[in-house]
Amino acid sequence: MEISNRESAIAGRAARALAAVGPIMRFLMQARDLGHPDACDFLAGNPLELASQEYVAAVQRAIQPDSPAYFRYGPPWQPAVAAVTAALAGRLGLELVPEDVFLTRGASSGLVLLLRILLDPGDEVVMMSPPWFFYEAVVLAESAEPVKVPLTPGTFDLDLPAIERAITPRTRAMIVNTPHNPSGRIYPEDQLRGLAEILERASAQHHRRIYLLSDEAYARILFDGRAMVTPARFYPATFVLHSYSKTLLAPSQRAGYLAMSPAMPEREQLRRALMLGSISAGATPDTAMQHAMPELERQIIDVAAVERRRDRMVVAMRDQGYAVESPEAGFYLFPRSPIADGLEFCGWLDERHVYTLPGEAFERPGYFRISLTATDEMVERALPVLADAIRSFSPAAS
Amino acid sequence: MEISNRESAIAGRAARALAAVGPIMRFLMQARDLGHPDACDFLAGNPLELASQEYVAAVQRAIQPDSPAYFRYGPPWQPAVAAVTAALAGRLGLELVPEDVFLTRGASSGLVLLLRILLDPGDEVVMMSPPWFFYEAVVLAESAEPVKVPLTPGTFDLDLPAIERAITPRTRAMIVNTPHNPSGRIYPEDQLRGLAEILERASAQHHRRIYLLSDEAYARILFDGRAMVTPARFYPATFVLHSYSKTLLAPSQRAGYLAMSPAMPEREQLRRALMLGSISAGATPDTAMQHAMPELERQIIDVAAVERRRDRMVVAMRDQGYAVESPEAGFYLFPRSPIADGLEFCGWLDERHVYTLPGEAFERPGYFRISLTATDEMVERALPVLADAIRSFSPAAS
Numbered sequence: 147m148e149i150s151n152r153e154s155a156i157a158g159r160a161a162r163a164l165a166a167v168g169p170i171m172r173f174l175m176q177a178r179d180l181g182h183p184d185a186c187d188f189l190a191g192n193p194l195e196l197a198s199q200e201y202v203a204a205v206q207r208a209i210q211p212d213s214p215a216y217f218r219y220g221p222p223w224q225p226a227v228a229a230v231t232a233a234l235a236g237r238l239g240l241e242l243v244p245e246d247v248f249l250t251r252g253a254s255s256g257l258v259l260l261l262r263i264l265l266d267p268g269d270e271v272v273m274m275s276p277p278w279f280f281y282e283a284v285v286l287a288e289s290a291e292p293v294k295v296p297l298t299p300g301t302f303d304l305d306l307p308a309i310e311r312a313i314t315p316r317t318r319a320m321i322v323n324t325p326h327n328p329s330g331r332i333y334p335e336d337q338l339r340g341l342a343e344i345l346e347r348a349s350a351q352h353h354r355r356i357y358l359l360s361d362e363a364y365a366r367i368l369f370d371g372r373a374m375v376t377p378a379r380f381y382p383a384t385f386v387l388h389s390y391s392k393t394l395l396a397p398s399q400r401a402g403y404l405a406m407s408p409a410m411p412e413r414e415q416l417r418r419a420l421m422l423g424s425i426s427a428g429a430t431p432d433t434a435m436q437h438a439m440p441e442l443e444r445q446i447i448d449v450a451a452v453e454r455r456r457d458r459m460v461v462a463m464r465d466q467g468y469a470v471e472s473p474e475a476g477f478y479l480f481p482r483s484p485i486a487d488g489l490e491f492c493g494w495l496d497e498r499h500v501y502t503l504p505g506e507a508f509e510r511p512g513y514f515r516i517s518l519t520a521t522d523e524m525v526e527r528a529l530p531v532l533a534d535a536i537r538s539f540s541p542a543a544s
Numbered sequence: 545m546e547i548s549n550r551e552s553a554i555a556g557r558a559a560r561a562l563a564a565v566g567p568i569m570r571f572l573m574q575a576r577d578l579g580h581p582d583a584c585d586f587l588a589g590n591p592l593e594l595a596s597q598e599y600v601a602a603v604q605r606a607i608q609p610d611s612p613a614y615f616r617y618g619p620p621w622q623p624a625v626a627a628v629t630a631a632l633a634g635r636l637g638l639e640l641v642p643e644d645v646f647l648t649r650g651a652s653s654g655l656v657l658l659l660r661i662l663l664d665p666g667d668e669v670v671m672m673s674p675p676w677f678f679y680e681a682v683v684l685a686e687s688a689e690p691v692k693v694p695l696t697p698g699t700f701d702l703d704l705p706a707i708e709r710a711i712t713p714r715t716r717a718m719i720v721n722t723p724h725n726p727s728g729r730i731y732p733e734d735q736l737r738g739l740a741e742i743l744e745r746a747s748a749q750h751h752r753r754i755y756l757l758s759d760e761a762y763a764r765i766l767f768d769g770r771a772m773v774t775p776a777r778f779y780p781a782t783f784v785l786h787s788y789s790k791t792l793l794a795p796s797q798r799a800g801y802l803a804m805s806p807a808m809p810e811r812e813q814l815r816r817a818l819m820l821g822s823i824s825a826g827a828t829p830d831t832a833m834q835h836a837m838p839e840l841e842r843q844i845i846d847v848a849a850v851e852r853r854r855d856r857m858v859v860a861m862r863d864q865g866y867a868v869e870s871p872e873a874g875f876y877l878f879p880r881s882p883i884a885d886g887l888e889f890c891g892w893l894d895e896r897h898v899y900t901l902p903g904e905a906f907e908r909p910g911y912f913r914i915s916l917t918a919t920d921e922m923v924e925r926a927l928p929v930l931a932d933a934i935r936s937f938s939p940a941a942s
Contacts, residue, residue, distance in 0.1 A: 149714060151664050152752050155810035156817045160661040164820055171820070192616045197609050205832065206604045209797075211595050217794035218590045255826040263558040266549050267665040267687050284824050289665050289687060316547060354550050396615035398831035399607075412553035419554045422562055422569070426682050428653040432830055433796040434603065 163283040166292075170279045173507045176496075184499045186524040186531075188516040191327075191477040193395045195521060201394055201445060208437035217433055222249045222424075229440035230403050234388065237365070238376045241408050248420050249436055250429050251400030253363040253389040258284055259429040260359055260385055260404065261319070263419040265290045269318040272309060276302075276328060276508035278361065281321055293317070294509075302329035304337045306344060313348045319357045320345065322377060325364040328480040328508055328515045330473020332368070335375050342381035355383055355411060363389040363402075364476040366446060369453045372474055382409035392477065393446045395519065401435040401442065452477065455518045455525055466533045467540070479516040480505075484539040486512050495535060500528045561681040564690075568677045571905045574894075582897045584922040584929075586914040589725075589875040591793045593919060599792055599843060606835035615831055620647045620822075627838035628801050632786065635763070636774045639806050646818050647834055648827050649798030650787035651761040655719070656682055657827040658757055658783055658802065661817040663688045667716040670707060674700075674726060674906035676759065679719055691715070692907070700727035702735045704742060711746045717755045718743065720775060723762040726878040726906055726913045728871020730766070733773050740779035753781055753809060761787040761800075762874040764844060767851045770872055780807035790875065791844045793917065799833040799840065850875065853916045853923055864931045865938070877914040878903075882937040884910050893933060898926045 151157045227244045235242040250256035267289035273281050275294040285292040295312045298305050324333045349356045358381050365374045378384035386405045391397035424430045460472045470481035483491040488504030505513030549555045625642045633640040648654035665687035671679050673692040683690040693706045722731045747754045763772045776782035784803045789795035822828045858870045868879035881889040886902030903911030
């Protein structure tokens with residue numbers, strides 16, 4: 147094997163990961179006057195109102211030790227694991243046991259943990275496009291290869307024939323994100339059953355199990371009374387990834403979990419690897435977050451308020467002439483941009499203190515993303531600006 | 545490249561990492577009656593007394609948000625970075641800038657972050673033996689190769705000629721642990737200068753920079769008025785790794801930092817990779833721990849009490865006939881076992897509720913390790929048992 151990083155300060159894989167996130171980091175870190183009194187911050191799924199005192203109090207209580215052993219190195223706090231297992235099993239309609247549930251620092255931490263125990267260098271990971279910002283980078287960081295499959299244009303459905311064509315003898319895992327960011331699509335049962343058939347067939351054909359990593363970070367931000375459907379119900383080799391970053395909107399206090407389907411093949415070996423990996427990769431949440439978890443599991447942001455903002459904006463923007471779907475779940479609107487160049491369009495909005503992300507950040511030029519975690523005031527301030535924008539960029543105006 | 549994990553549920557690298565930690569995990573997780581009223585817990589550097597209310601209060605205050613942005617995704621909290629930078633620079637006699645200091649979840653989290661950005665598959669990492677329990681596993685988990693060099697028998701000094709012989713064109717990094725666990729050795733200036741010369745020479749010879757990762761987790765647990773000496777003063781390509789797990793004895797609330805030497809080559813590229821890596825690998829501490837850091841940096845456990853326990857045990861055990869060095873720093877005594885088989889010896893102690901770890905857990909049969917984080921009561925209860933032990937196992941008694 148040649149030494150790939152002889153000329154560089156950093157590893158080849160790290161350089162590839164850096165290159166992969168370069169564009170999105172530039173979008174996110176662009177100079178913007180977020181402190182301006184008129185600023186409308188639709189950039190990311192970030193809190194724009196003070197965290198609830200209920201949340202703060204739960205963590206404050208959980209940092210108070212009840213024994214000398216409280217802050218020891220040790221296995222995860224079993225009452226938290228038990229609480230999370232029961233809650234997740236109930237929500238998803240799965241029969242789960244605590245031995246298959248691992249506390250993590252959010253969905254991303256669980257994802258990195260899984261990639262580390264499943265992938266060897268050169269393995270391939272199939273993922274959807276648009277992907278979450280960091281999927282590609284975290285796969286490259288494991289010396290593995292991301293293989294992107296576009297979601298169906300317009301509907302953002304799983305393109306099952308394209309997924310099947312993307313699988314090779316090197317495919318070791320597939321990442322699916324449902325509800326999907328940025329489209330807000332909850333993949334329906336028929337698509338997930340179809341996906342399971344493809345993965346079963348391909349695993350058998352290549353004599354190599356393809357694991358499905360289901361990023362369900364938005365699984366509790368559901369609209370219109372919809373229900374979450376997890377692929378774990380249809381494909382036994384599924385890992386479910388959950389984060390509290392969305393349900394509690396306090397993403398810088400990391401907490402979440404991953405769970406194996408009860409029918410996961412070779413569970414014992416995977417359990418051992420997940421336990422060791424959690425220690426050595428530092429995937430386990432801080433003790434305070436673990437002890438807060440049973441209470442945090444019962445807390446959730448005001449989803450009805452997010453849904454109201456969705457409705458307000460979808461109705462108003464459609465009136466203004468935007469093509470915009472009404473998302474089924476999650477934090478985002480993903481309207482079409484009036485012009486193909488989303489960068490130019492979002493730049494125009496930026497100048498007027500309405501901060502959004504261009505479709506180029508999601509491998510979908512011609513769109514832009516609006517986070518519904520903005521305040522109601524920001525929504526009302528932004529709507530006239532969005533109306534001006536579509537008028538300014540419409541063919542008649544030019 | 546052949547597909548190495550076709551027949552296994554987990555990756556080849558994960559299987560190797562699991563195998564590497566198998567023995568120590570078995571030692572650590574052996575059934576022991578730690579709840580027995582006579583239990584003397586000398587197993588690990590773990591808290592055995594209730595955490596200080598000062599510590600708890602600092603974290604409780606730090607979880608209280610002062611703005612809607614408090615719990616956002618975002619860069620590390622700059623006042624914490626500034627406080628840590630000033631404190632570390634003062635303690636080590638280095639000129640540091642905040643741009644070269646990265647908040648981590650302890651030394652292990654910083655170590656994994658560095659391995660991810662420095663190593664490609666097949667790269668070699670030189671480490672000392674005895675090593676920390678997880679060095680080998682975390683290197684194997686990056687598809688890289690650990691290369692172990694024994695410390696000098698008896699004194700646990702750096703064996704510089706052996707280190708030089710262990711370096712190959714594939715060597716990318718070396719891990720040094722000072723103060724050293726389990727020997728308590730602080731490597732002196734002359735040895736670190738010698739090490740720096742070797743690493744400079746080898747880097748030039750192979751046209752490849754060898755990075756030094758200096759695990760300084762015990763750097764503030766110093767005895768006899770001794771001072772810490774960091775290799776960063778002598779070798780520019782050094783990363784200093786610090787953890788609060790020892791200075792605060794609350795290891796399950798993760799916090800620490802890593803710092804580059806001011807003379808680090810190619811700092812700009814490394815900064816970018818460390819920033820991205822911190823995000824994607826989840827190396828950054830929770831917001832509460834970040835906000836507590838300026839205050840935690842001023843807190844420290846009662847090191848004088850640890851030193852008193854060291855003196856009490858060293859004097860008493862020497863009287864009893866044990867060969868035991870008085871450690872310069874850290875949490876541990878590392879006496880010789882009266883018999884070559886440390887497992888048998890520690891098993892005998894286990895039966896009498898005196899829980900220690902055998903030298904076999906540290907690649908040094910014929911020794912055993914005692915953690916001085918035990919309480920004074922445990923020390924007094926254990927000393928007569930240790931006296932019985934050496935009598936029972938001495939040649940005259942058999």
